[in-house]
Amino acid sequence: MEQVKPASNQLLNMPPEEDVGDPVVRIQGLRTQFGKTVVHQDLDLDIYTGEILSIVGGSGTGKTVLLRQMLGLETPAKGSVRVFGEDISEAGAKQLQRMRNHWGMLFQQGAMYSALTVFDNIAQPMRELRALPEEVIRDAVLLKMDMVGLGIEHANKMPADLSGGMVKRASLARALALEPQLLFLDEPTAGLDPDLSDAFVALIRSLHNELGLTVVMVTHDLDTLFALSSRIAVLAEKHVIAIGPPRDVLKVEHPFIEQFFLGARGQRALEVLDERPAANETED
Ligand SMILES: Nc1ncnc2c1ncn2[C@@H]1O[C@H](COP(=O)(O)OP(=O)(O)OP(=O)(O)O)[C@@H](O)[C@H]1O
Secondary structure, three states, X not given: OOOOOOOOOOOEEOOOOOOOXXXXXXXXXXXXXXXOEEEEEEEEEEEEOOOEEEEEEOOOOOHHHHHHHHOOOOOOOEEEEEEOOEEHHHOOHHHHHHHHOOEEEEOOOOOOOOOOOHHHHHHHHHHHOOOOOHHHHHHHHHHHHHHOOOOHHHOOOOHXXXXXXXXXXXXXXXXXXXXXXXXXXXXXXXXXXXHHHHHHHHHHHHHHHHHOOEEEEEOOOHXXXXXXXXXXXEEEOXXXXXXXXXXXXXXXXXXXXXXXXXXXXXXXXXXXXHHOXXXXXXXX
């Protein structure tokens, strides 16, 4: 089938339907290069307040590197990554720390400190601030544990003594410790069986609604993707080739989109999408 030639290098570029003000994250003209390998070229991406923006793309298209650049852990070769209006690569150490206090990150493996209890893991970002009395931290940790559905009986356990689902919940509680406006999720449901995965997705959705979070997620899992995303950004050919609500991205004619979404494994997830209202219409 002959591809329709796009007018720009983006096949679909749909901002959120509502007027959501300035982007929380604005990436412009990004170039990422490792040695001779160019990973991103002329990449633009805007992420707006309150949305759940999912980044998908084939293996090696630079999804994780893009997340790391938003977190200020890697600097692009060219272009700008602005978070909360500030250019990350120009931020000094103090400024970067201040910005980090406004976002939370859930790493793929949970990334808990194995030598610390669950309680101390969740308390750690608050203790690093060196400004909060221990009683306040204690109450906040217990509140976060309650928010993520982790009973206080787990507070003194070591991460190794928790199940996979509980590690995810504890990591999420830690990511929420400083009450961030922006939450980054890297493969949030990886390694969970379908029931635990569904429960974790429901938890993320309810926290997103309750806390008004902006969420940036990388996931390969189509169920998670369709259950949560307000918009999906597709990385291919070194840039974002399509960005918009799931239903619109699915209609874009591109070999990666067809293979990723419309293959056999996409069918069950698509049925879920048909059964639910668009992410920004959900009430729970
Ligand atoms: N620090 C680094 N040094 C050299 N090459 C790197 C570095 N970090 C990433 N790369 C390369 O950049 C490319 C993009 O990597 P990245 O991990 O972001 O891909 P990805 O889209 O997240 O892939 P996957 O879906 O397989 O996790 C890969 O080719 C990777 O080998």
